[in-house]
Amino acid sequence: MRTHQLVLTWIENELSAGRLMVGGRLPAERSLAEQLAVSRTSVREAIRILEAMGVVRAGVGSGPEAGTVVIADPTAALGSALRLHVATQHLPVKDIVETRVLLESWAVSQASPDAPGLRNAAALLAGMDEPGLSVDEFLALDVQFHLALADAAGNAVVSAMMGSLRESIQGYAGRLTANLPDWAATASRLMAEHHQILDAITAHDGGRAAKLVAAHIEGYYQEAGLGPSA
Incomplete structure (x- = not known):
């Protein structure tokens, strides 16, 4: 040794x-x-x-x-490691997105409607509804919104893994906006889907929330050109 x-x-x-x-x-x-x-x-x-x-x-x-x-900051370390492995193309972004769908779908299905994280998620949505946000500002709030949803499940490991996955693909997601034909229309659709996901959780319908969040994540990447054959 x-x-x-x-x-x-x-x-x-x-x-x-x-x-x-x-x-x-x-x-x-x-x-x-x-x-x-x-x-x-x-x-x-x-x-x-x-x-x-x-x-x-x-x-x-x-x-x-x-x-x-x-200290205890596993997200930063995991995110840094994932970013490097994505850069080497050893871990395809598509696979990381699929893993994120699995984790976040489970998280919203288990989220407690009374969790403090959901109040934070609602406040973040209010911020995203503000007119005139730049793409970077919108995406930064989007990251925090999805992390708040994951936190509402009350599972520290899932929260840490979600944070690292989001960190590892955040820059990539931002670059993909260049592939979108109409960012304003996409942002409007994403916001409507955010509200639907949060409403399903607060209505104690975790199954519907899981389906909505999976379609929400996959829809964005498919629209931006990260489909199954990309």
């Missing part, structure tokens, strides 16, 4: 055992290196890996922000 992996394994064991928790700090670099009998370079490498994975935040200097703090 490479020495930085020893550090990663130790931190994982500390987290699993509850001796290290979100908000807690790792031992100082020198102390951890001495404790595990590894070099400080190995400790730094392990911390860089964990920071990229969204597990820790490394601060420098002194004061309350100094030191390496355990």
